[in-house]
Amino acid sequence: MNSLDLNQLRTFVDVIELGSFSAAAEHRGISQPAVSAQVRQLERRLGVRLIERSGRRAQATAAGQELLVHAQRIAQEVASTLETLLPHREGTHGRIRLGTGATACIHLLPPLLKRLKQRMPGLEITVRAGNTQEMLKQLESNSLDLALVTLPAAGRSLEVIELYQDEMVAVLPLSEAGGLEALDAARFHRQPLILYESAGHTRHLVDRWFAAAGESPKPSMELGSVEAIKRLVGAGLGWAILPRLALPPEGRDAEIEGLPLSPPLMRSLGLVMRRDKRSSRALYETVEALLSLRTC
Incomplete structure (x- = not known):
């Protein structure tokens, strides 16, 4: 119980999300017996039954539903960790989700994002427009990485840097x-x-x-x-x-x-991000680009 096998967890999630052992086997590129074996090993390790059949469909037991929530979160954290390391291996790739108001999106960001893409050609930038409160909620739920919004902006988990008057x-x-x-x-x-x-x-x-x-x-x-x-x-x-x-x-x-x-x-425009946001080259380069707007 001191450790969990990530492959077993991924296989378990695939079986539940895809609805069958055979679909999970096809998705993972392994045999169906191998999928069944991984699930049995995970059940033995945890001491509970995780999957039951309802007709032809595989469904999570009550214990399996509890594990599924944590397993999906673990998968997201592993993906985030690997993404954080990617720039150190390749130096040009990453993903940033940026929120802002429509005016800044149209009149302020295009040349800045163009220069940013020239420095990191493999950077994937997603821009969402909305008002300040919408952006802050998405930052707190971690569905945005950064926001450029009209101030004031407040939140115990947020860092705010005034940029532009x-x-x-x-x-x-x-x-x-x-x-x-x-x-x-x-x-x-x-x-x-x-x-x-x-x-x-x-x-x-x-x-x-x-x-x-x-x-x-x-x-x-x-x-x-x-x-x-x-x-x-x-x-x-x-x-x-x-x-x-x-x-x-x-x-x-x-x-x-x-x-x-x-x-x-x-009006003041400010850069807002979570204080606990994990650093990456993509995040660093985007923050530096936005800091170049600073006029205050």
């Missing part, structure tokens, strides 16, 4: 921006407002900016897409407050213009 600006139809400079909250009072959906951190920042001036915004539209808000503003359907990051470098295009807010409003 992004100015929030008023976004107007180009035809309505002539002669205007910095806009205070009162200038928005009679305008139809098109704002972020209320669940996100960026919207909370905007609401607090209005509240500090004694205003309570009543948006005519709330959307989760910055690009959709820009198009609606360009069509003359309202004014918005968006990150300058979402605008062209000169702050304007053929349909909209970005103007400063008075008083200024900034």
